Amino acid sequence: MTLTTGKQIGWIGLGRMGEAMSKRLLKAGHKVSVWNRTASKAAPLVEYGATIVGTKQDLAHCDFVFTMVSTTNDLKEVLFGEGGLVAGSVKPKVVIDSSSISQEGSAEVRQRLEAMGVGYLCSPVSGNAKVAKAGKLLQVASGPKALYTEIEPCLQAMARKVMWVGEGELARIWKIAHNTMFGVVIQNLCEITVLAEKAGIPRHIFLESINDSVLGSMYTRYKTPTLTNLTFDQVTFTPKLLLKDMDLGLAAARAYGVAMPAAAATRESVSRMVGRGHDDIDFAVLLQETAADAGLVLTSENVKMSDGLES
Numbered sequence: 001m002t003l004t005t006g007k008q009i010g011w012i013g014l015g016r017m018g019e020a021m022s023k024r025l026l027k028a029g030h031k032v033s034v035w036n037r038t039a040s041k042a043a044p045l046v047e048y049g050a051t052i053v054g055t056k057q058d059l060a061h062c063d064f065v066f067t068m069v070s071t072t073n074d075l076k077e078v079l080f081g082e083g084g085l086v087a088g089s090v091k092p093k094v095v096i097d098s099s100s101i102s103q104e105g106s107a108e109v110r111q112r113l114e115a116m117g118v119g120y121l122c123s124p125v126s127g128n129a130k131v132a133k134a135g136k137l138l139q140v141a142s143g144p145k146a147l148y149t150e151i152e153p154c155l156q157a158m159a160r161k162v163m164w165v166g167e168g169e170l171a172r173i174w175k176i177a178h179n180t181m182f183g184v185v186i187q188n189l190c191e192i193t194v195l196a197e198k199a200g201i202p203r204h205i206f207l208e209s210i211n212d213s214v215l216g217s218m219y220t221r222y223k224t225p226t227l228t229n230l231t232f233d234q235v236t237f238t239p240k241l242l243l244k245d246m247d248l249g250l251a252a253a254r255a256y257g258v259a260m261p262a263a264a265a266t267r268e269s270v271s272r273m274v275g276r277g278h279d280d281i282d283f284a285v286l287l288q289e290t291a292a293d294a295g296l297v298l299t300s301e302n303v304k305m306s307d308g309l310e311s
């Protein structure tokens with residue numbers, strides 16, 4: 001049984017992730033009012049019961065407002081910029097941000113919100129939009145424990161597992177560490193897949209064997225159809241967003257004095273991919289780039305396979 005809070009919920013940011021996550025809240029029976037900069041992306045949520053509002057400040061009367069935008073600056077803009085959520089006299093009770101942003105940016109947002117009497121919880125997620133749609137996200141939170149307890153039923157509506165990792169911005173560090181591994185794993189998966197294919201093992205057979213080995217994971221399994229059939233036009237996460245996350249990882253490594261050689265090499269590889277103009281495409285296009293570096297031209301293997309996310 002899903003618990004609803006009976007609270008007024010607002011949502012800002014209906015990109016790939018925000019759309020899938022807010023839909024789960026709506027499906028669980030929560031009352032959600034939504035705003036997106038590109039208004040057309042909000043329309044499909046109406047059939048799930050969403051109320052579309054015309055401005056961010058129309059959400060200021062809500063108890064809880066979730067944000068899912070791209071970067072730290074985008075979060076600051078939707079909160080504090082002109083017409084921002086908390087720029088008027090009415091303020092929401094709590095802001096819960098799920099964007100992948102820096103620890104420092106998040107701390108500044110916390111300081112400004114708490115100074116206005118607005119509670120703040122960081123709640124980044126593990127999983128892409130398809131994972132979110134299937135209800136299989138992992139959602140981690142940090143901030144005041146009492147706030148977390150209050151918001152938990154909403155998080156549970158969006159995720160298969162929710163966890164509180166501590167006070168302040170600790171969930172940002174969790175997400176930064178998570179996404180650094182996310183980058184390093186795809187980098188290595190592409191390298192070894194190209195190695196295996198150049199040596200003569202068909203891609204889908206190699207990937208299937210890795211998925212069934214001790215190294216297989218939900219991540220390697222759900223990327224396998226894309227890597228096999230080269231369906232990079234089905235965008236889950238872009239090279240640019242991955243580069244942002246690798247930079248966040250390396251900045252945190254510098255701040256804490258931790259050497260991360262694998263992450264540093266991956267960052268340069270992702271940067272080259274972005275520099276080559278790969279933009280509105282899935283980050284798994286890294287496979288094609290790695291193959292090109294090895295003088296290998298890839299073709300789709302056209303194999304029908306499961307990504308393990310069917311609900």
Ligand SMILES: NC(=O)c1ccc[n+]([C@@H]2O[C@H](COP(=O)([O-])OP(=O)(O)OC[C@H]3O[C@@H](n4cnc5c(N)ncnc54)[C@H](OP(=O)(O)O)[C@@H]3O)[C@@H](O)[C@H]2O)c1
Nearest residue numbers: 013014015016017037038069070074099100127128236237
């Ligand atoms: N995709 C994934 O697999 C994944 C997984 C976990 C976490 N994340 C993180 O989640 C966040 C969102 O990712 P996404 O894949 O959903 O990105 P996306 O599809 O590009 O969506 C970004 C959203 O932010 C809005 N936005 C960006 N800048 C804005 C601004 N200045 N003012 C108002 N709205 C703004 C966009 O509005 P418009 O529609 O108007 O452009 C859109 O709704 C990122 O921080 C990403 O790193 C992504």
